[in-house]
């Protein structure tokens with residue numbers, strides 16, 4: 001292991017390998033091409049609750065819940081865990097509410113929706129992006145840099161400017177479509193753009209930029 005420092009906090013010694021994205025997103029048997037990065041034991045562990053929460057949301061969105069890996073995750077892990085830990089079930093269920101879908105003035109359906117704990121979700125997304133930056137560039141994102149992510153519905157027109165000046169890391173897929181990503185990076189620079197897809201259904205863009213100004 002060449003990297004001596006934890007890539008997340010940049011301070012402590014790296015004594016462990018952390019999975020990018022979190023290992024809990026993958027059903028068993030685990031794929032053989034999982035990405036790992038050097039981390040201290042604190043950073044490796046401190047988001048484990050957030051990561052399980054993230055999994056229970058990202059694998060069960062309308063766009064992802066029919067993926068074979070999502071179904072396996074639900075059967076093998078989430079149902080068991082919610083039975084064992086009613087607190088987590090309550091945390092999710094307490095925000096469930098009926099949402100009416102109205103089309104052309106007519107009520108066409110009522111579906112259930114729940115609020116996402118955005119802070120938990122954000123912490124996990126930021127950690128995944130830091131992990132990808134390190135894995136692809138060998139660089140640690142300094143704490144003075146910002147990381148933002150968003151749901152990606154359109155092609156990346158807005159970010160064309162950065163794309164033109166960066167090198168494309170072609171799409172890489174990990175574990176039967178559980179996670180796929182591509183990136184736009186520049187040499188010796190953590191400023192970068194990432195496109196990340198979970199369970200072949202939901203796609204996020206992520207950017208790493210210095211201070212408040214991007215690119």
Ligand SMILES: [Zn+2]
Pocket residue numbers: 006007008009010011012039040041042043044
């Ligand atoms: Zn650390």
